[in-house]
Amino acid sequence: MKRYGAAISAARPRVVAALAARLRDLDLAEDAFADACASALTAWPMQAPRDPAGWLWRAALRRAIDAKRRAAVRARAQLDPPDPLPTPEEALMAADEPIPDERLKLIFVCCHPALAPDSRAALTLKVVCGLSTPRLARAFFVAEPAMLQRITRAKKKIAGAGVPFEVPGRDAWPERLEAVLTTLEIAYAQAYEDAALAGETAGFAAEVLRLSGLLAELMPGEPEVLGLAALVRFAEARRPARLDDVGAMVPPPEQDIGLWRRDLIAQGAALLDRAAAAAASGPRQILAAIHACHCARAETGVTPWADIAALYDVLAAIRPHAATAVNRAVAIGEARGAEAGLAALAQVQGVEDWLPYQAALAGLSAKAGRRADARAAYAAALALDPPPAERLYLERRRRETS
Amino acid sequence: MQYMILIYEPESAFEGEAGKNRLTDIVAKHMALSGELRASGVQKDGAGLQGSATATTIKTNGGVQTLHDGPFAETREHLGGYYLIDVPDLDAALAVARRVPVADGGMVEVRPLMVH
Numbered sequence: 001m002k003r004y005g006a007a008i009s010a011a012r013p014r015v016v017a018a019l020a021a022r023l024r025d026l027d028l029a030e031d032a033f034a035d036a037c038a039s040a041l042t043a044w045p046m047q048a049p050r051d052p053a054g055w056l057w058r059a060a061l062r063r064a065i066d067a068k069r070r071a072a073v074r075a076r077a078q079l080d081p082p083d084p085l086p087t088p089e090e091a092l093m094a095a096d097e098p099i100p101d102e103r104l105k106l107i108f109v110c111c112h113p114a115l116a117p118d119s120r121a122a123l124t125l126k127v128v129c130g131l132s133t134p135r136l137a138r139a140f141f142v143a144e145p146a147m148l149q150r151i152t153r154a155k156k157k158i159a160g161a162g163v164p165f166e167v168p169g170r171d172a173w174p175e176r177l178e179a180v181l182t183t184l185e186i187a188y189a190q191a192y193e194d195a196a197l198a199g200e201t202a203g204f205a206a207e208v209l210r211l212s213g214l215l216a217e218l219m220p221g222e223p224e225v226l227g228l229a230a231l232v233r234f235a236e237a238r239r240p241a242r243l244d245d246v247g248a249m250v251p252p253p254e255q256d257i258g259l260w261r262r263d264l265i266a267q268g269a270a271l272l273d274r275a276a277a278a279a280a281s282g283p284r285q286i287l288a289a290i291h292a293c294h295c296a297r298a299e300t301g302v303t304p305w306a307d308i309a310a311l312y313d314v315l316a317a318i319r320p321h322a323a324t325a326v327n328r329a330v331a332i333g334e335a336r337g338a339e340a341g342l343a344a345l346a347q348v349q350g351v352e353d354w355l356p357y358q359a360a361l362a363g364l365s366a367k368a369g370r371r372a373d374a375r376a377a378y379a380a381a382l383a384l385d386p387p388p389a390e391r392l393y394l395e396r397r398r399r400e401t402s
Numbered sequence: 403m404q405y406m407i408l409i410y411e412p413e414s415a416f417e418g419e420a421g422k423n424r425l426t427d428i429v430a431k432h433m434a435l436s437g438e439l440r441a442s443g444v445q446k447d448g449a450g451l452q453g454s455a456t457a458t459t460i461k462t463n464g465g466v467q468t469l470h471d472g473p474f475a476e477t478r479e480h481l482g483g484y485y486l487i488d489v490p491d492l493d494a495a496l497a498v499a500r501r502v503p504v505a506d507g508g509m510v511e512v513r514p515l516m517v518h
Contacts, residue, residue: 114492161514162403164491172493 004044004052008037011053012130013103013207019060020109021102021165026127026155028064036060103128104214105165110154111179112163119154120179121186126151129187129207139190173222181228181284184212188232209236216271226275227285233268234291237261248392252294253303253334265295283319286311305335322351326360338368355384359394366401374401404446404488404515405495407502410479413453415505424505431503432483439487444498447486454480479508486515 012033019029036059040052049055110124122140125131131139137147157163168176191205209232216229241255250256272292275285293308312328325348333341341364351357362377378398386394416425432450439445457473473480485502489495492512499512 112492114496161512162405162490162492162495164493166491166493168493 004041007052008040008056009130011056013128014101015053015057015060016130017101017103017106017128018057019064020127021105022061023064023068024165025159026109027159028067029060030127032060032064032067035063101214102165103211104218105167107180107183107211107215108167108176109158109163109165111176111183112158113175113179114161114163115154115157116150117179119150121183122147123151123154124183125187125190128211129204131204167218173219177219177222177225180215181224184208184215184228185284188212188235192235205236205239208232220274221278223275223278223280224282224284226271226278227282227288230268230271230275231284231288231291233264233271234288234295237264237268237295243389246392247389248396249389250393253297257298260295260298262298265298268292268295281314283315286315286318290315303334305331309335322348322354323356326351326356330360330363333364333367338364342368352380353384355381355386355390358384359386359390362394362397362401366397371401403491403495403517404486405492406513406515407485407487407495407499408481408511408513409483409485409502409504409508410511411482411505411508412478413480413482414478415507428503428505435501435503436485439485439498444487444489445485446488448484450483451481482508 015036016029016033019032020026023029023032033056036056039059040049040056044052106128107124110127111120115123118140122136125136125139126133133148133151134144136151137144140147142150188205188208191208212225212229212232215225219225237260238252238255240261241257241259242250244250268288269292272285272288275288290308290311293304293311297303309328309331312324312331316324316328326345329341329345329348331341332344342361345357345360345364348357358377358381362374362381365371365374365377375398378394378401381394382391382398415421429450436445436448454473459470459472459474461468461470485498487495487498489498492514495512495514499510502510504510
């Protein structure tokens with residue numbers, strides 16, 4: 001059963017996107033896919049399909065067309081005479097065509113500015129990446145019924161208001177692209193947060209990697225699109241080194257560079273170079289440049305902390321955010337000493353209950369030799385329920401401090 | 403798909419001598435847009451409404467109807483007119499709606515019609 005689960009997960013984004021683009025109905029696409037999966041679990045043990053994605057696509061499309069017919073019949077409360085000629089759908093299914101990759105269209109649908117901003121990221125993760133409603137509720141800090149309602153409302157708006165399943169024309173890009181980039185950024189942040197990539201998040205980072213690459217291929221002249229694709233590649237390049245052999249998190253400066261994926265670093269660097277050629281900077285390019293600095297250790301042996309701190313200065317100016325302020329303080333702590341870092345961190349207000357803040361405070365305090373402060377901050381960080389890999393790391397640091 | 407483009411504007415924008423000129427100017431722009439949209443088959447219907455002072459509202463509460471002088475809501479912006487258009491999708495409708503002239507502080511709302 002597990003074997004089939006993996007094949008279904010791998011096929012899901014492509015098949016659901018293709019169904020949604022064909023049917024122009026997100027609910028119907030998701031339901032039909034679920035039905036097809038149920039059939040697959042019965043049919044595949046008897047005869048394994050040559051192309052699982054193709055099998056699921058055909059099965060789901062058949063289900064969806066049946067469901068549409070039944071709904072139409074119910075609406076007219078009478079039976080249709082049989083069709084004299086094959087419908088375009090029947091012709092299509094007979095043609096055994098490969099699944100069109102419609103994910104980009106689906107992303108633009110899910111990120112349409114006519115939808116509430118807080119719904120777009122959740123909907124994209126749900127529909128394009130297949131995250132469950134409970135997982136989304138946890139990721140966005142809302143109750144499950146509220147998340148379900150948010151997604152349902154967004155789907156209703158798409159269907160009711162006639163949001164087109166198309167990649168918009170170039171004249172609409174400035175408005176539409178910003179929404180897509182923000183959504184993918186939020187989506188990737190959810191995947192990056194968990195170093196161990198346990199459970200449902202597995203495969204999800206890979207999906208954002210693919211989607212950002214696809215967007216970069218489609219919009220090669222958009223520097224922020226290239227910046228986002230570069231950022232995801234630099235960050236994913238280090239993933240194999242993010243856990244040690246007992247499963248504890250390893251921060252970038254301590255990672256074994258032998259484990260980094262040089263192919264992804266090279267791709268990221270090439271994308272960032274192309275973005276720079278457009279001479280229009282933006283937050284994703286700056287974030288990518290920060291990641292590039294961390295990756296530079298693979299070549300030079302040292303992390304250029306002064307450069308990283310300077311980049312965080314720029315990012316904090318154009319897009320102020322608590323995470324930026326905390327990371328900036330950590331970089332300053334490395335570049336100019338722990339006391340300077342603590343001074344920068346003291347400027348960040350109202351985030352005492354936030355794990356990255358307490359972890360940064362603990363690290364900087366320990367580095368400054370303020371052992372009591374460090375112990376208190378490690379205790380506060382551990383009380384904030386960190387993911388397992390980060391918990392192991394923080395516990396070890398706390399032991400080293402006492 | 404059919405969409406209603408509802409135009410909400412502050413009526414104060416069309417008061418006084420300057421307001422009258424503004425109205426003449428905006429009506430001319432509506433005529434030009436409407437002419438183009440009708441010629442291309444996009445526009446099915448549309449009209450400007452007389453001022454909200456001419457409105458009468460019928461409210462139903464507990465099965466009882468009562469007449470009220472004036473529009474249904476006391477807001478600064480009032481429904482001033484509409485376009486009924488038939489276009490492929492929301493993006494096309496929004497593209498038309500962006501071209502609808504409004505007085506400063508005005509807005510247009512795009513609503514799909516129910517499909518039967």
